[in-house]
Amino acid sequence: MDSTVADFVAILGPKRVLFEPEHLAAYGFDGTAAISGTASCVLFPETTAEVAKIVRYAAERKRPIVTRGSGTGLSGGSIPQDGSIVLCLVRMNRVVELDQRNLTVMVEPGVTTITVSDLANSVGLLYPPDPGSMKISTIGGNVAENSGGLRGLKYGITRDYVMGLEVVLASGEVVTLGNQCVKDVAGYSMKDVFIGSEGTLGIITRILLKLVPKPESKKTLLATFDRMDAAAETVSAIIAEKIIPCTMEFLDRITIRCVEDFAKIGLPLDVEAILLMETDGHPAVTHDEAVRMEAIARRCGAREVQIARSEEEATRLATARRAAFSALAREAPTTILEDATVPRSELAKMVNFIQGVAERYQLRVGTFGHMGDGNLHPTFLTDERNHEEMERVEQAMVEIFDYAVKLGGTITGEHGVGLAKKKFLPNAIGCASLNLMKQLKTTLDPDGILNPGKIFDLP
Amino acid sequence: MSRPPITNLPRLTHPDPREIIDGIGRAAPQGKTGKAVYLKELDYSVIQQCMHCGMCLPTCPTYDATKLERNSPRGRIALMRQIADDKMEVTEAFGREMYFCLGCLACETACPAGVEYGKLFEYARAEVEHSGVLDNPKRSLIRNVMLRGLFTNPHLLRALGRLIWVYQATGLQQLVRDLKLTRLLPKKIREMEPLTPTVKAQFSDQLIARVESPEKPRYRVGLLTGCVQDLIYSDVNRDTADVLLANGCEVVTPRSQYCCGSLHAHNGEIETAREMARRSIDSFDLDGLDAIITNAAGCGSHLKTYGHLLHNDPRYAARAAQWDAKLKDIHEWLAQIGITPPRPGVEAMKVTYHEACHLCHGQKITQPPREVLKAIPGLDLVELPESTWCCGSAGIYNITQPEMSKELLKRKLEQVDKTNAPIVATANPGCLVQIVSGLRESGREIEAVHPVSLLAKSYREQGREVPLRKPSARSKSDPAPAGH
Numbered sequence: 040m041d042s043t044v045a046d047f048v049a050i051l052g053p054k055r056v057l058f059e060p061e062h063l064a065a066y067g068f069d070g071t072a073a074i075s076g077t078a079s080c081v082l083f084p085e086t087t088a089e090v091a092k093i094v095r096y097a098a099e100r101k102r103p104i105v106t107r108g109s110g111t112g113l114s115g116g117s118i119p120q121d122g123s124i125v126l127c128l129v130r131m132n133r134v135v136e137l138d139q140r141n142l143t144v145m146v147e148p149g150v151t152t153i154t155v156s157d158l159a160n161s162v163g164l165l166y167p168p169d170p171g172s173m174k175i176s177t178i179g180g181n182v183a184e185n186s187g188g189l190r191g192l193k194y195g196i197t198r199d200y201v202m203g204l205e206v207v208l209a210s211g212e213v214v215t216l217g218n219q220c221v222k223d224v225a226g227y228s229m230k231d232v233f234i235g236s237e238g239t240l241g242i243i244t245r246i247l248l249k250l251v252p253k254p255e256s257k258k259t260l261l262a263t264f265d266r267m268d269a270a271a272e273t274v275s276a277i278i279a280e281k282i283i284p285c286t287m288e289f290l291d292r293i294t295i296r297c298v299e300d301f302a303k304i305g306l307p308l309d310v311e312a313i314l315l316m317e318t319d320g321h322p323a324v325t326h327d328e329a330v331r332m333e334a335i336a337r338r339c340g341a342r343e344v345q346i347a348r349s350e351e352e353a354t355r356l357a358t359a360r361r362a363a364f365s366a367l368a369r370e371a372p373t374t375i376l377e378d379a380t381v382p383r384s385e386l387a388k389m390v391n392f393i394q395g396v397a398e399r400y401q402l403r404v405g406t407f408g409h410m411g412d413g414n415l416h417p418t419f420l421t422d423e424r425n426h427e428e429m430e431r432v433e434q435a436m437v438e439i440f441d442y443a444v445k446l447g448g449t450i451t452g453e454h455g456v457g458l459a460k461k462k463f464l465p466n467a468i469g470c471a472s473l474n475l476m477k478q479l480k481t482t483l484d485p486d487g488i489l490n491p492g493k494i495f496d497l498p
Numbered sequence: 499m500s501r502p503p504i505t506n507l508p509r510l511t512h513p514d515p516r517e518i519i520d521g522i523g524r525a526a527p528q529g530k531t532g533k534a535v536y537l538k539e540l541d542y543s544v545i546q547q548c549m550h551c552g553m554c555l556p557t558c559p560t561y562d563a564t565k566l567e568r569n570s571p572r573g574r575i576a577l578m579r580q581i582a583d584d585k586m587e588v589t590e591a592f593g594r595e596m597y598f599c600l601g602c603l604a605c606e607t608a609c610p611a612g613v614e615y616g617k618l619f620e621y622a623r624a625e626v627e628h629s630g631v632l633d634n635p636k637r638s639l640i641r642n643v644m645l646r647g648l649f650t651n652p653h654l655l656r657a658l659g660r661l662i663w664v665y666q667a668t669g670l671q672q673l674v675r676d677l678k679l680t681r682l683l684p685k686k687i688r689e690m691e692p693l694t695p696t697v698k699a700q701f702s703d704q705l706i707a708r709v710e711s712p713e714k715p716r717y718r719v720g721l722l723t724g725c726v727q728d729l730i731y732s733d734v735n736r737d738t739a740d741v742l743l744a745n746g747c748e749v750v751t752p753r754s755q756y757c758c759g760s761l762h763a764h765n766g767e768i769e770t771a772r773e774m775a776r777r778s779i780d781s782f783d784l785d786g787l788d789a790i791i792t793n794a795a796g797c798g799s800h801l802k803t804y805g806h807l808l809h810n811d812p813r814y815a816a817r818a819a820q821w822d823a824k825l826k827d828i829h830e831w832l833a834q835i836g837i838t839p840p841r842p843g844v845e846a847m848k849v850t851y852h853e854a855c856h857l858c859h860g861q862k863i864t865q866p867p868r869e870v871l872k873a874i875p876g877l878d879l880v881e882l883p884e885s886t887w888c889c890g891s892a893g894i895y896n897i898t899q900p901e902m903s904k905e906l907l908k909r910k911l912e913q914v915d916k917t918n919a920p921i922v923a924t925a926n927p928g929c930l931v932q933i934v935s936g937l938r939e940s941g942r943e944i945e946a947v948h949p950v951s952l953l954a955k956s957y958r959e960q961g962r963e964v965p966l967r968k969p970s971a972r973s974k975s976d977p978a979p980a981g982h
Contacts, residue, residue: 061591065573111552368611372546
């Protein structure tokens, strides 16, 4: 036990400090394929004061800190590099207050997304962000990565539901940003700086979330297609007709097979693509929108359109869809997941381009994603031990990112930059934006102790 | 059929499983380490299949309790991978971790990527035993006596069962308990004493004839009577035979059956498990049977893996594959052939159903047991919240990890309370022992029974004749199907 560990034991007690190799090995990775690192120790604070103490200690010694929740991130944001200290916040998992008069809930960062979702549901409210890993992902991680989900199209993303944050700064100082007011223009909106900052600017220790009334009804449609671009055209056409459903999820043939293999819910296996669409709201509206969406899908060439018969069936479909990424691992040992996002008018072009790239580089790719918000997840099915193929994957990724940016899109819609997309960032956002980000980083964290090496490198 | 005791097995030296304690597993290290053997023998793609997405975390009882990654399926697989990659040696901490896992396989159900955790877990425990990192004289002695001695020899096991029966039936056990003589026992054994299940007066061979036939046989099936099941739930075996007869199955029950080997496979004794598998296969005439029936979920889950277990054995590989194809859980079999419904009858009863891990996760059988229960006239099935969450029995886990096991049992019983059902049905002897002991200790007036016993009781209560070829083989008074 080195002196640092002993000092942390003095702060947290022996049970909340891990340093043995058998423990550290389990904290060297998150949900990202083919990237790992090694922590020097893993700490489990339970209060903001403990977090502040740890940060002050690290700041004095310029020791890097990586904050982490359940470790389901998909860009390597919580992977410890160069013997970082891992600050794991899963024990800060209290729901502080549910305020039904103001429709807010205050939680600690280690509360899981599903806990918030279930709690809201129990009082007739809705917490819309629903990332694929919501059963275990933490709110702290969701805010740090600004996670999306299946309902982004209509309801937006995590950022749209954060009203306030408590943050421990790199100096160890604690700040409270935002409040329960719907309107607040007292100075800069500093909370927004920390949302999506991937643990590089501060450590989020408390979150005030906005909840919305639960929609009275919903309708779930499943459309099947013989051509992938027909599915993409359907999505573009629905948006162009001024319908904003809450969900429009896309799965290609390989993904359908993998998901069906796991969930066994009777998805058709002989089609090139399916669209899972959901509209929610007033019963009259959902009925009307479902009818129009069905007509549009048929006009764009859908083979079949079915409406889910029950709430259970709809839930089964959505749950199965959430498993898509992991289910693709049935096909290959390594699944390199991308997150390219384009304006919705450009979807068909992007889908076709991905197919072309995969063919040119002789790679297998499964594509699924939140087509309604232009957020695609082309996933390369490969084997990290095959270096030659991994190189081709790399080249294919470069092409896909370049094309997405050319279409006015972005390299990551909801997974963050982390380590996985770091080298693609300059090209995507340009020098001036990158410099602005770096200035912000050096101002808030002059010694670079908070999650160093993520998003971008500093000289 | 009597065979010589098994010999020529690898040396067995194992630590006291009770010393494997908490999730952190921070005990004074003995400094012993070992190189990977079994995990290397396993196809690397099985380890690589895990893409550490974390979908397993919320379904893992040990992760849920400790929130430590190492205590989760993906954490454990990460350690196995480190060992397979030679980045880490087999250490005592690794050994402890592998025995902290319940082996409930809830992670297999949750895993979209289809990782075969059960297989990894068995190989990892074999690795631990091979390396000797947990060895100490006491553990070795216990393991030698239990795994190699008792559970490879049905005659010895029955002799012990008979002794315990005498102890219990003569009232000696009650006397010892009343006089609090258990205080004289070492602490660890004293804590386990209440778990001692009640041994039946008659074992399966006395209750079930070698062959029993219904009036119009539609099928011919073999019946597995188990080892522990045979001692403490021989009545459930009788009930199973009765249910099979009532559903037109001729029942063939070989005498003096061997343990199926699941206990060995789950505790790092793959070679012994292979030998037990061969003996079980030898006990049945596979070609002459439509199915081989088990009523114990834990055994069933393992019995269906004989094909994999013996795939490298030229003499047995083909028969093991045939065995797998014919091996059916009793509920699965009844659902497949269609349950003959008992005539509408008697009193209404409320029943809830706890899903044995190795039925719902291990064998993916969830609906058939519910069908069995719903087929009983007057039975009102109330769904149990968290029905697929482990009760803490987990083979011998309640002996090796009593603290974690008790936590899980408490949680299970609290869920049972929510249903207000006076009867909880579950289809595994381990779960029955665990839940019965929890109910007894907490003074709850709830009965725990096997679903098949309820069905058998229903057939009997309406006076439906269960025709037997050899009625003399049955005991004078039918054993009560419930409430042990």
